[in-house]
Amino acid sequence: MSIDVKLKDISLTLSDSRILDRVGLDIPAGSFVTLLGPSGSGKTTTLNVLAGFLKPDEGSVLFDGQEVGSLPPGARRLGIVFQNYAIFPHMTVGENVAFPLLAQKWKGDRKARVSEMLELVKLGGFENRRAATLSGGQLQRVALARALSPNPQVLLLDEPLSALDKQLREAMQSELKSIQREVGVTTISVTHDQSEALSMSDRVVVMNGGRIEQQGSAEEMYCKPRTEFLARFLGEVNLFEVSAKGDASPLAERLPGRAGELVVVRPEDFSIAELGGIGTHAFPGRVAQVQFQGGSCRVEAVVPGRDDPIIIRTNYGGLGTLLEPGRDITVVYDFSYVHTVAKGGAPA
Template sequence: MTDTIAIDVRKAVKRYGDFTALQPISLSIHDNEFFTLLGPSGCGKTTLLRMIAGFEDVTEGEIFLFGDEIKTLPPHKRPVNTVFQNYALFPHLTILQNVMFGVEMQGKPKSEAKARAGEMLELVQLSQFAHRKPSQLSGGQQQRVALARALAPQPKVLLLDEPLSALDLKLRQAMRFELKEIQRETGITFIFVTHDQEEALTMSDRIAVMSAGRLQQLGNAQDIYERPHNMFVADFIGETNLLEVSVDAIQDKRAICHLGGGHELTCDAVDNIGIGSKVHMSLRPERLFLSDDPTESESLAGTIRENIFVGTDIQTLVTLENGPQMTIRTSNSDRGNKRIFEPGTPVYVNMEMGAGRLLVD
């Protein structure tokens, strides 16, 4: 990632008649950045990607590519390529011919197109399949061919519209690391669209979380996960406990909060949340632990409801006294050091220092 701005979106809006699919959005994407647009179906992420590609008109606002305004530029004149969810390979052409296609469309000699296609197939480790047809390859191999074909014309920006969603889980996980490595090797700006938060967290330099046509938060994976701005981001990214609290006092930049049932919690104060505010606090399950006795840190009394084995973790559900239910996760590697309490056992839910995060609802 460099300081050069590859894509600059300035108050871009997209309307379809009376429906506003994308509210005014502004963001800058750096050259050589792996940037992800993350959100549920219908949030506007693919609409924004298609506006950058030129497949959708910009209703209001502007989009700049390396300083040049491209809103009125047709798709074929933009130095941008797209990898689609369904790969869109030509079934009658060989793998080599598929990858050569974009270079030949630029008017380059066949020999140059063939050499470039060979380089890209080597990059995605498919040189040995150059003379096969797409139908003779697996889904993961077809995905890599589509990537090679999009990279061959040397675009300044590569757009990826949920390219891994059709793959099975293990292949999808493997392809995440391959995509990130290819992005590093080529130095091309990748803009990746997904609804899968794990994909976004593991691959991205920065993430733009979107919902209902609006940008909810922009930051790196740790910022988004550890310091969510609002309830949507906290709940959408990973798993969390959302507790309704009222802010009773603020001392030394710490907020003292009241939870139903007489429980008191403290956490870092947040701008725009003052004394008397009724808001939500986010507590990640892995930042909590159980004990027989209250600790010197935050402790909430409750009763074990259920233990659920989920492979890497034990997920424990606890019902607080006169309060809500909470989820606590204990790593299987900690089972020898941490007691697993049986259902019905009175316990205390303890918080790690800094675990609580107040949310601007």
């Protein structure tokens, strides 16, 4: 059974520092929500408040409309996957997965439940394996199976994939989301990995300085950030200041923003063409540096009226000599993705 979760005006001060400042969240039942932000933004503290490990100074934590702030962690029907997995090395895989069933006096068939959970995480037949013999990816699966075994109302994930190498981490992102959908449990994750948050989440919540900077779908957060902080934090970005005339050199047309605001253009919204084919949404430039990155290239280009180079991300196929440093090019952009934000952290 999945439930909705609500944080209402949560504030917390530790060692005279305001760690959380009136944090409010509404998390629908069965959804996958990720808390994302730089170190010290308050995301892990928020997870600890949800878990009951920290008690806020102000505000309420509600599960399906019921206040749970006074309940200890063990009474909140949570499944938790810790960053280091916290697997008991002296136990077998099956004993690890069965541990919360014993602690919570599970009334059903424990052996069958363990087997069911291991099948879910693709570790069927591993019941008698010692935890010390498992790989990092297998340990992560055991930790997930153990967290899900007592049928929690809410699943909390604390940097669940950070200990894995890049290739395995990317593979596990898809698998973890698939398992969450199959089980249907309300899931709240904390990560510093932006690609992980964007690829796995129904909703991303970006925190900054103990407050929520913005929340929404992954596409909305990346393509339509409302603040300069978010535009810079989520991936690479090109920012152009709007002048008193309403333009932002080298962008050609008049822009909807006000003077002093910043125009946001993501690197992949630029493309490269032969010099001379300049249209409405294009301007001349010169290739300064090219970095081959597998499926794409990261290009830095010098353009008129701008001190810093712009960043372009493009497929390298078919561009040939256009990607040579020193080559004069036309930079084309997709105006439908161009929008403005206010400087600093306040929404435009």
